[in-house]
Amino acid sequence: MQALIYDGQKVQAVNHLEEPQPAKGEVVIQSHRMGVCATDLEICRGYMGFAGVLGHEFVGTVEQANGAKESRRWVGKRVVGSINCVCAQCDLCRRGLGEHCRDRTVLGIVGRDGCFAERFVLPANNLIEVPDSIDDDHAVFTEPLAAALQIIRQLTIEGRPYITVLGDGRLGLLCTQVLAQQNATVRCVGKHLSKLALCEKWGVKHRQLEDVGMRADQDIVVDCTGSPDGLVTAMNMVRPRGKIVLKTTVAAGPLGDHIDLSPLVVNEIELIGSRCGPFSEALMALGTGSVDVLSLISRRVKLADGVEALQAASSPDVIKILLEP
Numbered sequence: 001m002q003a004l005i006y007d008g009q010k011v012q013a014v015n016h017l018e019e020p021q022p023a024k025g026e027v028v029i030q031s032h033r034m035g036v037c038a039t040d041l042e043i044c045r046g047y048m049g050f051a052g053v054l055g056h057e058f059v060g061t062v063e064q065a066n067g068a069k070e071s072r073r074w075v076g077k078r079v080v081g082s083i084n085c086v087c088a089q090c091d092l093c094r095r096g097l098g099e100h101c102r103d104r105t106v107l108g109i110v111g112r113d114g115c116f117a118e119r120f121v122l123p124a125n126n127l128i129e130v131p132d133s134i135d136d137d138h139a140v141f142t143e144p145l146a147a148a149l150q151i152i153r154q155l156t157i158e159g160r161p162y163i164t165v166l167g168d169g170r171l172g173l174l175c176t177q178v179l180a181q182q183n184a185t186v187r188c189v190g191k192h193l194s195k196l197a198l199c200e201k202w203g204v205k206h207r208q209l210e211d212v213g214m215r216a217d218q219d220i221v222v223d224c225t226g227s228p229d230g231l232v233t234a235m236n237m238v239r240p241r242g243k244i245v246l247k248t249t250v251a252a253g254p255l256g257d258h259i260d261l262s263p264l265v266v267n268e269i270e271l272i273g274s275r276c277g278p279f280s281e282a283l284m285a286l287g288t289g290s291v292d293v294l295s296l297i298s299r300r301v302k303l304a305d306g307v308e309a310l311q312a313a314s315s316p317d318v319i320k321i322l323l324e325p
C-alpha cells in the first residue's frame with residue numbers, strides 16, 4: 001500500500017509498504033482524509049526522534065478488527081480517533097491521565113506508524129464515530145480543534161481577560177476562533193496578511209506582529225507560533241502574574257536552547273503546556289458549525305505527492321493541506 005514515510009533522514013512516498021497488522025483490540029482504518037500539521041514538519045526535523053509512517057490527523061472507515069466483539073462492532077463505521085495509545089495500567093492511566101500514559105505510543109509521533117497511508121491501525125478504544133451530518137472535510141479537523149479546545153479546559157477565563165493568540169497558522173487560527181467564543185477580548189497576532197484576513201471574516205481582532213507594542217499588558221498569551229521565538233515574544237507581551245499557554249512543539253534548535261527564562265521568575269508568569277484535547281467536544285463544535293474549518297483548507301494533495309505536500313505545508317501562505325489516498 002501507499003504511505004508517506006520519514007526514515008530519520010528524509011521523507012519519501014512509498015508504494016509497497018506491507019499492510020498493517022492489528023494487534024488484539026486494534027482495528028485497521030482506511031484513510032479518507034489526512035491533515036498535515038506543524039508537528040509532522042517538526043518530526044521531519046528530528047522532533048521526538050521518530051521514524052516511520054507520518055501523520056496523526058485523519059478521518060477514515062474501519063475495515064477490520066482483531067479481537068473481541070467490542071472491536072468488531074466498529075467495522076464499517078466512519079471514525080476519528082485519539083492519537084495516544086495507552087496501557088490503561090500505569091499510575092497515570094489509573095488517575096485518568098491516559099494522554100500522559102508512561103507507556104504510551106502516539107500515532108505517527110512516538111513508537112507507532114501514523115495515518116499518512118492507505119490503511120493504519122489504532123486501538124478500538126481510541127475511536128469516536130463521526131455522525132453522518134459531519135463530512136470528511138470537517139471531521140479531519142477533530143484532532144487539531146480538540147487541541148485548541150484543551151486551552152479552555154486548562155484556563156479559567158473570567159473577568160473578560162485580554163488574550164493574544166500568537167501565530168496565524170493552522171493551530172493559531174483554530175485557537176483564535178475557540179477563544180473568541182469565550183468571555184474575553186481576543187486578538188490574533190501574526191505575520192501574514194492573507195491569513196489574518198480570515199480573522200476579519202470571523203469578526204475577530206487581529207494585528208501584524210510588527211505593529212504590536214510589547215507592553216506586557218496581556219492577561220493571557222497563547223503561543224501557536226511553532227517557533228522558539230514565540231515564547232520570547234509571549235514573555236514580552238504578558239503582564240506580570242499573567243499566563244502563557246504554550247502550544248508550540250519544536251525540534252530543539254539553536255534558539256530553543258538559549259532562551260532566557262528569567263522573565264518568568266521576575267514577572268511571576270505562569271507557563272502552561274498544552275497538548276491533546278477532548279475529541280467529543282471538537283466533533284460537537286464541528287457539527288454545530290461554531291468553528292470555521294473549511295476556510296483553513298489551502299490545498300488537497302494525493303498521498304503519492306505527499307513529499308511535495310509537506311514542502312508546501314511549510315510555505316507561509318499555506319494553512320491546511322489535506323492528503324487524500
Ligand SMILES: [Zn+2]
Nearest residue numbers: 037039057144
Ligand atoms: Zn497535529
Ligand SMILES: [Zn+2]
Nearest residue numbers: 087090093101
Ligand atoms: Zn498507562
